[in-house]
Amino acid sequence: MKNVSLVSHDVCSGCGTCSNVCPKSCISMVRDAEGFAYPSVDEQKCIECGACLKKCPVEKERASGGTPIFSVVLQDKDGESLKNSTSGGAFACIARYVLKQGGVVFGAAYDELLNVSHVAVERLEDLHLLQGSKYVSSDMKDSYKKVKFFLNSGRLVLFSGTPCQVAALKSFLGEDSKLLLTMDLVCHGVPSQKLLQKYIHWLGEKNLSTIKSYVFRSKKFFGWSLGGAFSDEKKSYAVNPDCDPYYAAFLRGETFRKSCYSCKFANMNREGDFTVGDFWGFHNMKDPVGFDHTKGLSMLLVNSPKGENVLKQIESDAVIVPMDLQTISAGNWNLYHPSVYKPIRDEIYANIDLPFEELQKRYLHHEDPFMYYVRRLRRRLLPQGLRDALKKILGRA
Template identity: 40%
Template structure:
């Protein structure tokens, strides 16, 4: 029977919930806004399936990465709509053109991030673009298995832990399953996200209708949070000014399991790993025009198939993965739990506004002065 005694031991993938043969497990949301499985001891038949499928409890059997590429779509319009180089969109199109199904994260009408499946190109916009909130999986794993058993080609995209949860739930290899994981910094609290949106709607006196976590109006490197409201008003702020993005990138609001994530490795069980190719301008400037460059790590033969399927629609060059993804990159390194993390969540639960919560991660005045002086001296060199 699943029993979470230390929250660091649960990534919230819901493999246990989907796998339970007697529906004895439900997901409960804690005071931080994260969901954890709880088993009903009266229903539980002690079959052990929940422990067997849990990616946090089972040893890694990771693929060896075959090669890495810096890449982006030739289609400028598609790239503009994407967070990075539009590789996910092209892979999804490849699957859909073969009558397949694509599963990924979408924002619903209540601004919750949920996994859904799509079967037509006109729905692809729902899955496109980064969503910096942990997605609700619901019965997605069950739906994926049903499509696979019916012989359909399936592309499942998510974080590395969600991929591991799916593979554990399925329990066997399906030739018609393709998986893509996105390089992940960590997942912030859904409770914080809903507080942020509520405050934005209150300040703008209108309902949020269209949200982009990675708007590239000012370029890929200086991306912005952009929200369009029903009234026609638009909020847009660079990531280093936006309160939600500051708290997220400051690591103070992440799920406990994210600080020492066991899936942050170059050797992953997904077929393809994609993410931003940050720093590409420093060692392969010809692949950077500030419109978004992706890194693609091919982890399996099926990953090769995916890449071959989109090759004629992308610009790409092989890269040294140790330069593109050094060990100290956010998507590989272990994160330090912020000293004031508990204080942050106390503020969140007390109803504090975003401005007050951001002060938790703000450097003291003397530190900011020192940094400013150092910048001035560097300019004067």
């Protein structure tokens, strides 16, 4: 490109809109040393039409979304589906509705090597592939083009993803469709797939096995919490987020893509017809009526008339309670702000090619499992006054 340059790495979200709209197919998404995808332009093919920048959601002055019309707390009535959901199953309820209408659902799924990419699901029995949080950057591949194909075929489509991915799809399509439903997530930020793959390989080495599955938010061991799980050929193992190098660094916001720390979509002008996340606000309520909060609760923002209409269609499939925005958004700081940049982030990725064992010792700090449970036991058994006295004696006051 002689006269046109794509956006800098500091703000590029890696959505891939540019590569999908290029009329000459001269833009490809290439992973850098950190493992994040960025556009690479073949200057010999480029005709400098500017389509890439015109469609770039980051370059647009205004976001395309809307502010919430109303907000609800939701819990799926389907017990088996609820077990597979990160929180209360809002995504699954809406996805089931779309599939029952003969529609298609797009979301992030693992492949057999535990890489994460967006795929299309057309059968109810495959919906579990899209359920559950994947705390990593998802490869969009040709999802935008597939969405357009299904819409042109007269199919109802639900597309779920991070706010920047939803904005990218809408920019790619250029116009809204009554057949398109979008759902954005309350997003903290995304680590690279390179870091996740190094971590999973390290887990396999530690367990002398091949990791077959990984769930960031598993209800099997911890119920509705931040705890995860992974499995090999023989058994499943719990993942305590405080004691796990990948997970603990993620929760502290130390491993995200550069653009996540200045994300223009982390605000209440939401990109999707729906916004979904955990309803952590139940901690501030005396009695969240109608829910078993131990099984998970979803906060759901309804941001468009289309979303409002669909919510009415699923009323029989879920327990739905209206909730004021302040209460429902409690604990979801990223609804209003991007994550705060941590300097150690650059140290982690500058040394990402180190063996993971070395990387986690130097940079991916986490609690020692034994000391973690000692502290938990101490908190349960000792009264607050005695705990404070011990801190003073140990010089930790």
